[in-house]
Amino acid sequence: MKINTTLRKEIRSFIKNKIQEEKAKITVYVPYTLTSDDKESIQSLLSKKEISDVRYVIDKDIFAGIIIQYGSKLLDLSLRSGLKNLQKRMYETY
Amino acid sequence: MKLIDQYIKEIEKRIKTSERKVQVEEVGTVHEVKDGVAILSGLDHVSYGEFLEFESGLTGITVDLTEESVGAAVLGNFEKIVLGEKVKGTGRQLEIPVGNDVLGRVLDPLGSPLDNKKPYNAKKFYPLEKIAPGVVKRSPVNKSLQTGIKAVDSLVPIGRGQRELIIGDRNTGKTTLVTDTIINQKGQNIICIYCSIGQKNSKIARIIDLFKKNRAFEYSLVVSASSSDSASMQYLAPYAACAIGEYFLDQGKDVVIAYDDLTKHAWAYRQISLILRRPAGREAYPGDVFYLHSRLLERACRLNEKNGGGSITALPIVETLEGDISSYIPTNIISITDGQIFLETDLFNAGIRPAINVGLSVSRVGSAAQSKGMKKIAGKLKLDLAQYRDLAAFSQFESELDEETKKLLNRGAKVTQVLKQPQNKPYLLAEEIAVIWTATTGLLDELPLAKIEEFEKKFLEDLHINGKKLLEKINKTGEIEKKDEDDLKKFAIKHAKI
Numbered sequence: 001m002k003i004n005t006t007l008r009k010e011i012r013s014f015i016k017n018k019i020q021e022e023k024a025k026i027t028v029y030v031p032y033t034l035t036s037d038d039k040e041s042i043q044s045l046l047s048k049k050e051i052s053d054v055r056y057v058i059d060k061d062i063f064a065g066i067i068i069q070y071g072s073k074l075l076d077l078s079l080r081s082g083l084k085n086l087q088k089r090m091y092e093t094y
Numbered sequence: 095m096k097l098i099d100q101y102i103k104e105i106e107k108r109i110k111t112s113e114r115k116v117q118v119e120e121v122g123t124v125h126e127v128k129d130g131v132a133i134l135s136g137l138d139h140v141s142y143g144e145f146l147e148f149e150s151g152l153t154g155i156t157v158d159l160t161e162e163s164v165g166a167a168v169l170g171n172f173e174k175i176v177l178g179e180k181v182k183g184t185g186r187q188l189e190i191p192v193g194n195d196v197l198g199r200v201l202d203p204l205g206s207p208l209d210n211k212k213p214y215n216a217k218k219f220y221p222l223e224k225i226a227p228g229v230v231k232r233s234p235v236n237k238s239l240q241t242g243i244k245a246v247d248s249l250v251p252i253g254r255g256q257r258e259l260i261i262g263d264r265n266t267g268k269t270t271l272v273t274d275t276i277i278n279q280k281g282q283n284i285i286c287i288y289c290s291i292g293q294k295n296s297k298i299a300r301i302i303d304l305f306k307k308n309r310a311f312e313y314s315l316v317v318s319a320s321s322s323d324s325a326s327m328q329y330l331a332p333y334a335a336c337a338i339g340e341y342f343l344d345q346g347k348d349v350v351i352a353y354d355d356l357t358k359h360a361w362a363y364r365q366i367s368l369i370l371r372r373p374a375g376r377e378a379y380p381g382d383v384f385y386l387h388s389r390l391l392e393r394a395c396r397l398n399e400k401n402g403g404g405s406i407t408a409l410p411i412v413e414t415l416e417g418d419i420s421s422y423i424p425t426n427i428i429s430i431t432d433g434q435i436f437l438e439t440d441l442f443n444a445g446i447r448p449a450i451n452v453g454l455s456v457s458r459v460g461s462a463a464q465s466k467g468m469k470k471i472a473g474k475l476k477l478d479l480a481q482y483r484d485l486a487a488f489s490q491f492e493s494e495l496d497e498e499t500k501k502l503l504n505r506g507a508k509v510t511q512v513l514k515q516p517q518n519k520p521y522l523l524a525e526e527i528a529v530i531w532t533a534t535t536g537l538l539d540e541l542p543l544a545k546i547e548e549f550e551k552k553f554l555e556d557l558h559i560n561g562k563k564l565l566e567k568i569n570k571t572g573e574i575e576k577k578d579e580d581d582l583k584k585f586a587i588k589h590a591k592i
Contacts, residue, residue: 023138072138074121074182090105 023071029059029078030066042066120183124148125163127175130325131369134164140183143223149180153204155188155326158370165370167326169204187223190334191216192341197285198311200302203319203327203334209302220341222333226392233398235432238463239350239407242278242520243271245448245513248472248530249479250435250455253463254284254348255396255405259427261412261419262437266449268411270517271435272352273301275409277308278520279350285342286314287351289335292321292328292358304518321358328362336393339406346402351394355411356387360423377422384426391430419454433457446514452479465572467527474534475509482506501539508538511546524568525554531574532586541590552589561585 003011026046034042034056046054046068059067062078069075122136132154140146146154146166152174158165168175190205195214202208205216235253252258260268276286288305290298298318305311317338319331332353339349353359360383367380375381387410394408410431412424417438419428428434435455442449461469481502488495489503512533515521521529529550532538538546557565564581568574574582 069121072120072122072136074119075116076119077116086109089108 024053026054027057027069028054028066029057029062029069031058031060031062031064031078033058120185122164122181122183124175124177124179124181127172127177128369129365130168130172131157131366132166132168132172132175132181134166134181135162137164137181137183140164141187143187145184145186145188147182147184148175149182150174150176154181155330157366167329167366168324169326169330170324172324187221188330189219189221190337191218192220192338193217196338196341197313197315200316200318201334202323203317203330205334208318218341220337222330222337223389224337224340224393226389227395227397227401231397231401232395233403234462235396235405235459236462237396237405238465239275239284239348240278240282240523241271241275242522242526243274243448244515244521244526244530245450245452246271246435247464247523247526248468248475248513249450249452250433250457251459251461251464251468251472252407252409252457253396253459254407255394256433256457256459256463257391257394257408257410257431258457259410259412259431259434260437261414261424261428261434262449263414263417263439266437266439266442267447267517268413268437269297269301269354271437271448272354272409272411273304274518274520275350276305276314276352277310277518279313280309284313284348284350285339286310287317287335287339287349288314289317289332289351289353291319291331291353291355292362293318293354295320295322308518325362325365328359329366332356332359332390336390336406340393343397343404343406344402346404348404349406350409351406352409353390353411355413356427357413357423360386379422383423384430387427388430391427432459446510447517448515452476453483465523467568467572467574468523470574471527471530471534475530478502478505478509478534482510504539505536507543508541508546509533511543512538512550514547522565522569523572524565525557527568527574528557528565528582529554531579531582532590535579535583537583537586537590549589553586556585556589 028042039056043054062080065078067074067076067078120137120139122134124132125135126133140156140159142156142159144156146156148154152168152170154166154168156164157167166181190203193214193216199207199211199214200209207213235255237254239252239254241247241252246252250258260271262268272288276288279286288301298316298320302316305314315338317331317335319327335351335353339351342349360379363383363386364379368374368378372380391408391410394406396405397403410427412427414421414424419436433456436451437449438451441451461472464472482505485499485503488499512529532553538549541549561581564578568578
């Protein structure tokens with residue numbers, strides 16, 4: 001599909017900006033819906049972002065704890081990953 | 095105590111001692127999976143050559159960092175990867191666990207055992223990619239590496255710290271040359287590493303059997319990435335072998351590493367590069383195929399006393415097609431190494447085994463790495479063989495030639511016969527010197543060609559029984575004096591009677 005070069009440049013920079021915006025958002029994976037008190041205690045630990053920039057996603061598979069994702073960085077404090085680590089260490093020990 | 099209680103105790107102990115570290119990780123998702131290479135999105139802060147962990151348990155290394163994606167070579171069975179799978183960056187460059195327990199094992203390029211035994215105890219982790227030691231740390235090569243093969247030790251001697259290429263068509267005895275060298279290192283305090291890249295599993299099994307029979311596993315190990323392993327494993331195998339060698343080098347030991355073979359290594363790298371859409375150059379190899387081998391072979395060196403005095407000798411093997419040593423990969427590696435041993439199919443089929451073409455084989459370290467006794471004899475040997483080669487075409491007209499030519503042809507034929515050697519039977523230095531000495535001094539000129547093999551056997555047997563002191567002296571000093579020559583003459587004349 002042939003696109004006009006200026007149009008292509010504009011589309012490119014638009015998509016790039018959108019991707020950057022997505023990456024700048026913080027996503028917190030939680031096992032159940034949090035109360036606003038819980039949300040505030042998490043908020044206080046995240047240094048720069050405001051409340052509107054943080055998204056909460058419910059994922060029952062993590063059992064307990066939270067996972068915080070910022071762009072490509074991940075902080076995994078869930079019970080599921082703890083159990084996975086334990087399983088890996090147990091298989092290596094024999 | 096029941097076995098299961100023992101296991102549970104062990105697990106408890108291990109879990110208690112290691113803590114769970116909470117840290118920020120780099121993550122990405124699998125976007126595309128091609129033959130052995132996965133294209134990932136995310137992973138914005140990974141470095142080149144970093145170790146990655148897939149959710150399904152597989153591992154990979156980054157080989158391509160572009161603006162929008164990360165290309166990772168998968169180390170293992172890439173068919174298990176699911177699209178959309180999470181991938182974690184570990185922040186570590188690719189490393190292999192090393193320790194003294196690695197001797198006698200058969201490993202894959204990541205250090206996992208392939209010989210059905212427990213994983214070995216690792217003291218340290220050595221990186222697979224490393225910059226070779228600089229000029230200041232090195233010292234010239236002047237100590238010899240005894241291969242136990244008469245033709246090699248006399249005509250193309252190898253020194254400790256040298257790189258000597260072994261090149262030839264298929265089935266010409268390249269691997270045999272290398273395994274015989276490894277078997278001969280028993281008791282020499284040298285560590286041997288046999289790295290097999292893209293070889294048949296049956297061949298590797300035969301070699302392991304050979305090492306076990308000759309008790310070579312006391313001082314050697316095997317790093318293997320067979321032809322059924324993924325291209326990325328075949329790509330990493332020689333670097334893993336070199337990393338293990340460097341562990342022993344840093345302890346001041348002498349190491350011999352054989353890479354069998356680098357042609358298949360270049361093929362594996364070509365496969366990965368083409369999947370990553372890197373521009374294809376000559377014979378579809380990527381542009382950096384020279385660097386692929388030069389950075390590997392430069393790590394073979396001899397360090398000076400200040401840096402431990404150890405050495406790594408590299409014996410790369412290259413397989414040619416139809417004897418074409420001027421194709422891309424052979425010429426690359428010939429220009430990197432310090433000499434080559436050229437094996438020919440014609441010589442092999444004519445019964446001259448090892449099938450070394452003396453005219454084209456060269457060792458750039460040469461006699462600096464030879465013992466004095468061998469140097470004395472080898473000079474005469476080279477001359478005899480060179481003259482024989484020049485006149486070889488005339489051997490058809492034997493009855494019509496003058497006496498001088500007939501003598502040269504006769505001497506050349508005897509010397510060629512003496513240099514033949516059966517498989518897996520390395521010679522001691524003293525045995526080599528003794529046998530070659532009888533040929534070059536003309537003691538065998540009267541003996542018919544067919545009887546030389548028998549003469550050699552009886553001569554050596556006799557020396558072992560009645561001339562033990564003489565053999566030990568030559569072995570230790572590497573020199574042969576006039577008195578020793580006279581003693582040898584007595585033994586030789588006994589058996590050289592027609």
